[in-house]
Amino acid sequence: MSALAWTAVASLAAWAWLLLGQGFFWRTDQRLPPHGEPESWPDVAVVVPARDEAAMLPLSLPSLLHQDYPGRARIVLVDDDSSDGTGDTARALAVRYGGLPLSVVCPGEPDPGWTGKLWALRHGMAAAGVEADGPGLPKEPKEPERPERPPEYLLLTDADIAHAPDSLRALVASARAHRLDLVSQMARLRVESGWERLVVPAFVYFFCQLYPFRRVNRHGARTAAAAGGCVLLRTEAAVRAGVPDSIRQAVIDDVSLARAVQRSGGRIWLGLADGVTSVRPYPRLADLWRMVSRSAYTQLRYSPALLAGTVAGLALVYLVPPVALFAGLAGGDAVAAWSGGGAWAVMTATYLPMLRYYRLTPSLALPLPFTALLYLLMTLDSAGRHHLGRGASWKGRRYARPRAAPESAGPGAAAERARS
Known part of the structure; x- marks a missing residue:
């Protein structure tokens, strides 16, 4: 031959x-596992890192404010040193739409050795009452306006992600029913322009090839991954894994987060979303090129x-x-x-x-x-x-x-x- x-x-x-x-x-059949509703609904803090996201927030933040969640929930938006009025936009949207209580924190530029998103998550978790400590890691200084008790779960979601009204409810119910420490959904990305239709589905396809969801979801497997746009994380698992301090330098933070939780004994799950969508446009090849x-x-x-x-x-x-x-x-x-x-x-x-x-x-x-x-x-x-x-x-x-x-x-x- x-x-x-x-x-x-x-x-x-x-x-x-x-x-x-x-x-x-x-295969695309890895969706939120079947679940009933828990007898009691735990407290949840939604942490949204946002850097120069004033244009995206009107498309995404109202979906969080109007979550149909039976328990106590609040939103902490972290204005990551924005220059476009991101924090003011968030406050104005909260006044206009009502719904879940929202607070805005502004931690300033990251300390050396931190990526911006993880620095923002650290301060958002601290504002929600979660100690960012772990083995050998310093505790975040206490802040006077912290809640009396930390939430049982954290929903870490990006500022360009819109959620269906029952998104938080379904995530918490699935985590409770299956005793999961981390539940992540790959948001459905936008596919409106010609380049988006050509490149975006392949982007998710390649990611699934690199991190097969079935392996990620198999208890005891070594493969670990998450999709950073939508991560429900049990607070106890976060503290046990020492995140975000233990992954403070990670550029690919979602996969690093999943690995840290898995290594500390936590159970993780990753699947495709039906009610979680990205509103960020990538109309040109140059936009998609930079993303990858x-x-x-x-x-x-x-x-x-x-x-x-x-x-x-x-x-x-x-x-x-x-x-x-x-x-x-x-x-x-x-x-x-x-x-x-x-x-x-x-x-x-x-x-x-x-x-x-x-x-x-x-x-x-x-x-x-x-x-x-x-x-x-x-x-x-x-x-x-x-x-x-x-x-x-x-x-x-x-x-x-x-x-x-x-x-x-x-x-x-x-x-x-x-x-x-």
């Missing part, structure tokens, strides 16, 4: 393994070897099938054509459930190799930015390489994203 044929056969074998051996990552490239090399632990392996893996799995199919047909290489066509067919079939979840046309499965090429280039751009000293950045903040780099990456890591 030709070298092209052998490569195509290797790609087909890789897809056979991904189809059956990677936790059925392509700002943290892709971080996920690869800033390792040239892992970068080379990821590029080779993406090329073998996603780029070889169409090349082998067309080159085999043109050159009369039947093995290359059949193997490449078979690999492309499996790739397409595994992508269809994600397109159905996003209510998009099945024809968008065919250009998945092109989308994978975009992610490969985004990953290379991320590495280039790091080596040029520009590194991971977000809304005017640039983050240096942490002393303790994030943990393992795998095939498809180019799709990993940094949640704001």
